[in-house]
Amino acid sequence: MKEIQLFILKGCPHCKLALAYQQELLAERPQWREVPLRIVDERAEADYADSFDYYYVPCYYVGGEKVHEGHAERADVEAVFRAALEENAQIGV
Template identity: 75%
Template sequence: MKPIQLFVLKNCPHCRLALRYQQELLEEHPQWREIPLRVVDEAAEAAYADTFDYYYVPCYYVDGVKLHEGHAEKADVEAVFRAAAEETINV
């Protein structure tokens, strides 16, 4: 499993939505709870956040690679977790 980093801002409605989808997905897929996950508050850890190349939050990185930036739907968050779990999506 690859580690996930999620960059957020405390009062961002898009971040709250992504976190809600994330919680729903972790309930639906309990095995994903084993994935290392770090939620970084951009305001609280500004110096660290500045070392990453993104503009919009929420922003997901998997194993150091940016996979999603900006408003996220549940399918976007699911794709991040599938990538971290190294699962393929059947289309």
Template identity: 65%
Template sequence: MKDILLFVMAGCPHCRLALQLQDQLFADHPEWRDIPLKIVDETREPAFADQFDYYYVPTYYVDGQKVHEGHAERADVEKVFRLAAGEPVKS
């Protein structure tokens, strides 16, 4: 399993949607709850967030590689977790 790092911002509707989609995916794939996931609010940890190259939130990194930035649909979030779990990714 690879680590997931998620950058969000308080009050962001796209971030709220991504977190809701994660919860839905966890219900369908409970094993994904074991994937190490760090959620960083960029307004609370700006020095840490500034070390990463992204502009929009939510932004997902898997094992240090940016794999999604900006508004996310269910398929986008599922891809992140499949990559982290080492599972095949649907095109």
């Protein structure tokens, strides 16, 4: 199992949507709550966020590798969790 890092900006509508999808998926699949998840507000943790190569939020990294950047649909968020669990999933940046 790999750690998920989600980079967000407070007030970003795309980030809010990704977080809502995340909550839906975790409610449906309680076992996914075991996946280590770090949510990084890029304003609050600017130095840390600047050490990563991304431009758009929300941006997901799994095990240190960028797997999704920008507007995310439910299927994209699901693919991120599947990648963290090393299940077969198609994800693209």
